[in-house]
Structure formats: structure tokens, C-alpha cells
Amino acid sequence: MTTNTFLVTGGTGKIGSAFVSLLATDPSAPIVRVATRDPSAPGARLLRALNPSTVVPTAFDVDKPDSLEAAFEGVTRLFVIAPFVPDMAAWHGTVAEAARSAGVSYTVKVSVTGARAPGGDPAPGRIPLSHWQGEQAIRSAGLAATMIRPTIFMQHFLTVPALYQPRAERFFLPTGDAKVAWLDCRDIAAAAAALLTAAPEKRAPFEGKDFELTGPQALTAAELGEMLSWVARRTITHVDGVEAFSANARALGVPDTVKGIYGEAAGGWFSAVENTLFTTLLGRTTTPFARFALDAAAQFGSAGGD
Ligand SMILES: NC(=O)c1ccc[n+]([C@@H]2O[C@H](COP(=O)([O-])OP(=O)(O)OC[C@H]3O[C@@H](n4cnc5c(N)ncnc54)[C@H](OP(=O)(O)O)[C@@H]3O)[C@@H](O)[C@H]2O)c1
Known part of the structure; x- marks a missing residue:
């Protein structure tokens, strides 16, 4: 069996911590790189303590190509949790391009309820628009991906x-x-972990699609x-x-x-209540x-x- 190497951006946050804690005890023992601005910070060290042989806090800065290259080396599966940076579209574009170069085989992105294109009715606010642009950056890079659009x-x-x-x-x-x-945001982590650890044939029905989650x-x-x-x-x-x-x-x-x-x-x-992705998985x-x-x-x- 091939061991997967996962990378989770925003990995020390609420969703990321729940995701890392699930994979840290997964019987397939995947390597989990936890992207963070500071691998020596208490939050990163605490996640490493969940399983020091598989959880690896990793320096990650989209403005430093060297850090991206090192973080993505050998990564097979990617979980994208985006920080609130001023240009979220550009942030996603850089991450998606790094994933494409590294040959990542499957990506899950946390988006938001109502993510939609400019010109939608009603017109999207800043957050749904930024996440839609982030989704588009991942699609445009040609990555096999599933978008999870959670509510509050x-x-x-x-x-x-x-x-x-x-x-x-x-x-x-x-x-x-x-x-x-x-929504309890730990449920996003559970859905993402189920998708990202699934065999390709099991995740296939979810690829190239987006799912609301409440x-x-x-x-x-x-x-x-x-x-x-x-x-x-x-x-x-x-x-x-x-x-x-x-x-x-x-x-x-x-x-x-x-x-x-x-x-x-x-x-x-x-x-609206929408749980189809979660209950199916x-x-x-x-x-x-x-x-x-x-x-x-x-x-x-x-x-x-x-
Ligand atoms: N809150 C909601 O109700 C809601 C609803 C739907 C969707 N969402 C989406 O969920 C995502 C947030 O997930 P979350 O709540 O799990 O995240 P979070 O807990 O707020 O933080 C995630 C991590 O992002 C990193 N980070 C923070 N600011 C940063 C910056 N300026 N540059 C780079 N990294 C930064 C931090 O890691 P380090 O300090 O280790 O670097 C932090 O631990 C967002 O994309 C949001 O739009 C939220």
C-alpha cells in the first residue's frame, strides 16, 4: 500500500486541527504536513504531539517560492483552508499552481455557502466571491477536486x-x-478526511463537484x-x-x-439544511x-x- 502525504493549509486553525487529529490516529498512518507560518508555535507543536511520527508542522508562505516547494514536495493529497488575506484569489492561484507542479492527485477545498460568480443574483459579497475565485483557481489548474461550501x-x-x-x-x-x-466546523474536517483518505473509485462520484454543508x-x-x-x-x-x-x-x-x-x-x-455529502460519506x-x-x-x- 502506498503511503499518502497530505498537506493541509490553515492547518493549525479550527478545521485544520480537527482534520489533523483525525488523520493522526488513522490506521493507514499517512504523513500529514501542517502548513503554518510558525512551526515552532504552541498550536503547531500541540498538533505534532498528536502523533510525532506522522504529523509534521511545515513552514508555509505563499510569498516565498522556496517554502512552497519544500512544503509540497511528495504531497499526494491537499486540503485547502484559506486564511482571510486581502487577495484570496491570488493566494489560491499560487497554492493551486504549486499543487499542480507537485503532481497532487486530489484536492478538497473549504469554500463557503453561496460561493458564486460576479454578476450572480443577488451579487456575491466579498467572501462568497473570494471563495468562488479560489474554487476557479483550483479548477483552472486542472486539479481533481471537491469543494465543500459550509454555512456559519x-x-x-x-x-x-x-x-x-x-x-x-x-x-x-x-x-x-x-x-x-x-454547522459544527469539525464536520468539515470529518468530510474532508473521508474524501481525502478514500480510494480513487470511492471518491470519484464527488470529484469535480461542489457541496453545500450545514x-x-x-x-x-x-x-x-x-x-x-x-x-x-x-x-x-x-x-x-x-x-x-x-x-x-x-x-x-x-x-x-x-x-x-x-x-x-x-x-x-x-x-436551508443540506447534508447529502456528509451523510453519504x-x-x-x-x-x-x-x-x-x-x-x-x-x-x-x-x-x-x-
Ligand atoms: N467562520 C465561519 O463561519 C465560516 C463559514 C464558512 C466558511 N468559512 C471559511 O473557513 C476558513 C477558515 O477556517 P478556520 O476557521 O478553520 O480557520 P482559522 O481557525 O481562522 O485559522 C486558520 C489558520 O490560518 C492561518 N492564518 C491566519 N491568518 C493568516 C494569514 N494572514 N496568512 C496566512 N495564514 C494565516 C493560521 O495558521 P498559523 O498561525 O499557524 O499560520 C490559522 O491557524 C476561511 O476560508 C473561511 O472563509 C468560515
Whole structure:
């Protein structure tokens, strides 16, 4: 059996860490290169500790051809998680060209719900447009690839300070009564790992295609609040409205730019449930919000450590 060498860009982030942790315990023991700006940083070292004989944090800088060449040497399969850089299209173009030169046989890219060309109706915002351009860069390089287009991550409750502060009594989410099919981003890692470790004949039906990926249910903010309250065993209240969200961001001294995405969510943009890729590959549904909340209970629990 040939051992695969995987490269994952954005490998120390939320999706990347979950992906590396799955492959670090995979019985086929593939080599996993974790692209990072700093292989000696704690996040990279922690991932290496998952399996020091197969997980290799690797310096990666799209502006340094030497670093790209070294990172891609011998790579057979690629998982593209793009950082928010000013020119995401150019970033993808450079990565796709390096993958083509290295002879990568299969690529999975994390895109976004609603990725679409300029001139679409409605016209795409910056993020869906940038990801569509990234998808196009991969297609244009002639790489065999699958695009996963995920909806908003449940992990916003861990990473967006203006939405929620650890163990707070309230969360600020300007989505009104709209339902949102929040996704646990660890499910993207699971889908990508299943695709990238599959034999060519098993992944063939997914090649050259793009798939939306959401959580298993679309939920209102009030429903999220109920579940968070059950996990925390005290009431966690939903605060609605863009003004309240922005005021909370100002009080915390953090940006409120994500309000644009929550505004789209309020308009019903993220309400459809679509799990076909995931259920076909993994034989189960994506992670329910209640399970995410249970796993992150320390974030929502009482200050006394309930
Ligand atoms: N958040 C959502 O709701 C959502 C929804 C749909 C799609 N997405 C997409 O998911 C992707 C993000 O995935 P994620 O949340 O797992 O990522 P993440 O946790 O935000 O970070 C990924 C990694 O990217 C690297 N990075 C950060 N800034 C960088 C920069 N300026 N230049 C180079 N590398 C940089 C960092 O690695 P090092 O520090 O080790 O270099 C970081 O660990 C994005 O493409 C986003 O559009 C997000």
C-alpha cells in the first residue's frame, strides 16, 4: 500500500486541527504536513504531539517560492483552508499552481455557502466571491477536486467575542426570528478526511463537484438560547438587534464586522439544511447544536465551574 502525504493549509486553525487529529490516529498512518507560518508555535507543536511520527508542522508562505516547494514536495493529497488575506484569489492561484507542479492527485477545498460568480443574483459579497475565485483557481489548474461550501460555524460562540463571552448570561445575535442551519466546523474536517483518505473509485462520484454543508437542523436564536441554558443549567438570554450587537462590540473594543453575515442570516440566507455529502460519506448526520454545546460546556457553564 502506498503511503499518502497530505498537506493541509490553515492547518493549525479550527478545521485544520480537527482534520489533523483525525488523520493522526488513522490506521493507514499517512504523513500529514501542517502548513503554518510558525512551526515552532504552541498550536503547531500541540498538533505534532498528536502523533510525532506522522504529523509534521511545515513552514508555509505563499510569498516565498522556496517554502512552497519544500512544503509540497511528495504531497499526494491537499486540503485547502484559506486564511482571510486581502487577495484570496491570488493566494489560491499560487497554492493551486504549486499543487499542480507537485503532481497532487486530489484536492478538497473549504469554500463557503453561496460561493458564486460576479454578476450572480443577488451579487456575491466579498467572501462568497473570494471563495468562488479560489474554487476557479483550483479548477483552472486542472486539479481533481471537491469543494465543500459550509454555512456559519457553531464555533462563533467560541471565537466571536461580540456574540458571546465565556460563561456570560447573554448572547448577542442579530438574526431575529430567522432559522440558521449552524454547522459544527469539525464536520468539515470529518468530510474532508473521508474524501481525502478514500480510494480513487470511492471518491470519484464527488470529484469535480461542489457541496453545500450545514448542520442537521435550522434553529432560531431563541432555540439556541434554550439549549445553551440547558447545558449551562441557568438561563442564557438571547439579545437581538444590530444596535445591541454593535454596542456590545464597542464595549468590548472588538470589531463588529461579522454583523454583515448575521444580517444575511436574518434574511434567511443560511436557513436551508443540506447534508447529502456528509451523510453519504459518513453514514450519519452532521453534529446537532446540542452536541456542540455539550462539548463546549465549559464555555457556557457557571463561573464556579458547574
Ligand atoms: N467562520 C465561519 O463561519 C465560516 C463559514 C464558512 C466558511 N468559512 C471559511 O473557513 C476558513 C477558515 O477556517 P478556520 O476557521 O478553520 O480557520 P482559522 O481557525 O481562522 O485559522 C486558520 C489558520 O490560518 C492561518 N492564518 C491566519 N491568518 C493568516 C494569514 N494572514 N496568512 C496566512 N495564514 C494565516 C493560521 O495558521 P498559523 O498561525 O499557524 O499560520 C490559522 O491557524 C476561511 O476560508 C473561511 O472563509 C468560515
